Amino acid sequence: MNTAFRKRIGLENDLRRALVDGELELYYQPCVSVGRGCVVALEALVRWRHPEHGLLNPTNFVAIAEEVGLIHAIGDFVVESACRQLRQWHDTGFRHIRVAINASPREFERRDFVERVLSTMRKFALPNNALEVEITENTLISDTEGTIERVKQLRSAGVRIAIDDFGTRYSSLNYLQRFPVHTLKIDQCFVRDLQPGRPDSPIIHAIVAIAKGFGIHLVSEGVETEFQRDALARMGCDEMQGYLFSHPLSPEKATDYMVGASAEDTVPLG
Numbered sequence: 001m002n003t004a005f006r007k008r009i010g011l012e013n014d015l016r017r018a019l020v021d022g023e024l025e026l027y028y029q030p031c032v033s034v035g036r037g038c039v040v041a042l043e044a045l046v047r048w049r050h051p052e053h054g055l056l057n058p059t060n061f062v063a064i065a066e067e068v069g070l071i072h073a074i075g076d077f078v079v080e081s082a083c084r085q086l087r088q089w090h091d092t093g094f095r096h097i098r099v100a101i102n103a104s105p106r107e108f109e110r111r112d113f114v115e116r117v118l119s120t121m122r123k124f125a126l127p128n129n130a131l132e133v134e135i136t137e138n139t140l141i142s143d144t145e146g147t148i149e150r151v152k153q154l155r156s157a158g159v160r161i162a163i164d165d166f167g168t169r170y171s172s173l174n175y176l177q178r179f180p181v182h183t184l185k186i187d188q189c190f191v192r193d194l195q196p197g198r199p200d201s202p203i204i205h206a207i208v209a210i211a212k213g214f215g216i217h218l219v220s221e222g223v224e225t226e227f228q229r230d231a232l233a234r235m236g237c238d239e240m241q242g243y244l245f246s247h248p249l250s251p252e253k254a255t256d257y258m259v260g261a262s263a264e265d266t267v268p269l270g
């Protein structure tokens with residue numbers, strides 16, 4: 001108990017220092033259109049380059065950051081850094097590329113969250129629809145302190161909204177009717193179940209039908225094998241992310257990936 005507590009405090013202090021010392025970085029995972037053979041977007045995933053422990057994934061620090069209130073500072077870093085990178089990509093020929101950022105429910109509790117996102121988009125002279133904000137079903141369901149209102153404000157300003165890990169939380173499908181979103185991301189746990197001998201998934205079929213019915217964009221996450229890619233394509237999914245295509249990459253490597261994947265003409269913003 002005591003050791004765990006001390007470890008936590010240590011981590012919290014380290015994280016405070018990391019924010020000041022600029023140890024956070026964004027990695028980018030390409031999202032590809034299998035049919036068109038090009039990169040359509042990149043998802044920004046935060047990393048902590050820890051001086052002793054190396055490159056840490058968000059599972060090691062996002063939950064603590066949420067508990068101790070540091071998630072706001074992380075969110076500011078993510079928005080600023082993703083927008084700066086997006087500007088650079090738009091300037092260097094990837095004019096239609098989109099970047100997705102992840103926002104925790106806690107970030108939507110901030111009164112100035114929407115203004116911060118929009119003013120950063122303005123600062124880098126970016127069209128609002130070049131940014132997609134990924135939220136989880138929990139953000140929409142826990143309508144605390146005007147969360148939904150803020151998501152709506154972002155959406156009316158043209159920022160795209162995606163539901164991450166769709167189908168894994170407490171889903172009340174009713175919200176899709178009341179609250180149109182642009183994209184549903186099929187969680188990797190459903191994709192993982194697609195294995196030789198099990199090429200079909202009733203859940204994925206249902207999600208594809210929901211997306212089609214509502215005219216919502218669909219992205220499959222965690223695609224690791226050609227078998228999964230082909231099964232998803234057969235079920236009607238075109239856009240995919242996963243290790244089969246690419247791991248999350250540093251900005252430089254993500255640029256190389258786009259060049260290599262012949263994103264000569266990336267797909268126009270929808």
Ligand code: C2E
Pocket residue numbers: 029044045046057058059062078101102103104134164165188221222223224241242243244248
């Ligand atoms: P997520 O948004 O659902 O991101 C997908 C996670 O799956 C990423 O882990 C990614 O590296 C990993 N992944 C991608 N392709 C594959 C694959 O083919 N197989 C497997 N097994 N995994 C794959 P990561 O980067 O560790 O992020 C974990 C979660 O942390 C994210 O899940 C997101 O919820 C959260 N997160 C990431 N960046 C941020 C951020 O900037 N802010 C906030 N609030 N949360 C973040």
Ligand code: MG
Pocket residue numbers: 043102134164
């Ligand atoms: Mg995500």
Ligand code: MG
Pocket residue numbers: 164165185187188221
């Ligand atoms: Mg996800």
